[in-house]
């Protein structure tokens with residue numbers, strides 16, 4: 001077993017402590033993660049002692065709030081290893097970040113006949129904004145096909161990518177199966193055609209460090225709530241030279257330089273894309289979560305998650321009818337079926353036993369269709385889960401399958 | 405859009421549903437008698453397994469119920485004598501079992517009687533309210549709504 005002080009980490013998460021006392025097990029971490037106490041304290045402290053609007057007033061509180069808010073941006077810059085904090089745009093989540101790119105970059109720079117390349121494994125959030133844009137602008141969407149193992153079939157990449165490809169949008173890790181996507185290879189191939197690349201890091205950030213400079217992607221998005229931060233806050237990273245030429249998407253306060261009745265001039269990024277009063281407590285809370293992560297040995301945490309996942313798969317192997325979905329190399333997600341049983345029945349019987357898992361298409365209907373599935377059951381781990389959680393899950397699954 | 409079937413050929417089939425007011429005590433007794441959640445869910449699974457799917461001639465007129473994790477098909481009909489009949493089915497057994505519980509309360513009543521029922525009360529009595537919570541995409545609530553809005557609509561027309 002890898003060296004990772006699980007019991008002390010677990011104590012940092014009040015909800016996990018409480019669920020354990022109540023006899024329940026939380027294995028729906030891919031949908032949203034729980035928050036360490038320091039995040040709750042930070043949010044509480046913000047509202048108790050710092051709350052004021054940011055970037056507006058010069059009084060004491062506003063100065064304090066603005067400082068904390070901009071420091072939080074710096075924490076995210078550090079987390080992603082972006083070049084400058086001006087490359088970090090606050091959004092309400094990954095979905096909003098993708099919509100921002102589609103509506104700002106996409107509407108300005110994509111022309112009828114241009115192509116966008118996606119994969120069949122994408123979350124609906126990384127499909128539908130592009131479909132809306134394609135319809136409006138007369139673009140063509142193409143999809144990198146998925147293999148039965150959940151891996152992408154890159155053999156077709158040479159024909160899918162061409163001079164018309166202007167943008168590639170790809171998950172870093174797939175949310176339904178937990179398969180890491182070949183982002184490095186796709187980014188390298190896209191560069192040859194000067195296509196811009198957006199990486200949806202929603203399922204990656206909770207499990208690994210990210211380096212956007214090493215990846216050399218143009219955009220990277222994630223949601224705070226999936227990385228132990230609050231909900232309602234997310235991040236769009238964009239290379240500054242791109243953000244600089246992108247028009248605003250939403251108009252309002254804080255994003256302008258000057259407004260007259262005839263029109264307005266817009267401020268520089270990132271504020272250009274942050275119209276209106278932002279989710280200040282969310283931004284500061286997210287930074288607190290990222291600082292918490294930086295106190296952990298993330299490699300050890302990732303190894304520990306792999307250890308739990310392997311144990312889970314091994315213990316499930318002799319449950320009658322158990323079928324794993326997806327191939328090797330999955331990070332912290334076990335998607336599966338049980339022969340002869342409907343996933344929804346399993347989900348209900350797990351819920352009755354206090355085990356939280358997710359059932360269904362996991363907002364990835366095109367992928368389910370490609371794999372010929374109508375849905376799966378998904379158990380997803382975080383580093384605060386322990387062997388006891390895994391064993392209780394396996395016992396409950398065995399009971400659901402053999403006693404009902 | 406859900407329609408209410410009145411074609412004699414089809415309502416004669418619909419009247420044959422094994423679960424109705426007349427058969428409810430026989431068919432559903434097990435669920436009511438079951439002890440503990442395990443016993444109750446075993447009975448629900450058994451009911452769900454036995455619930456007939458819609459035969460082809462009915463399926464054609466049925467509608468998918470929105471908000472279902474598993475697909476549910478639903479068809480409503482009314483006999484010339486004014487008997488209200490509902491057919492519904494899901495691939496998931498527990499949902500089908502819950503559907504059976506509903507059908508046992510409505511099939512064979514008049515539309516006006518169905519309109520006056522409090523279908524959720526029975527679920528509550530059996531400790532099955534969690535299946536009606538808005539977070540569940542299982543559409544049981546949608547089925548109840550469809551049954552009652554049509555029944556109430558029909559009883560006003562009558």
Ligand SMILES: Cc1ncc(COP(=O)(O)O)c(C=O)c1O
Pocket residue numbers: 030031093094095096123125126171173174175200202203223363
């Ligand atoms: C891969 C992926 N992309 C995008 C999203 C959307 O995230 P949010 O709903 O927080 O915007 C999710 C969340 O389920 C996801 O897993």
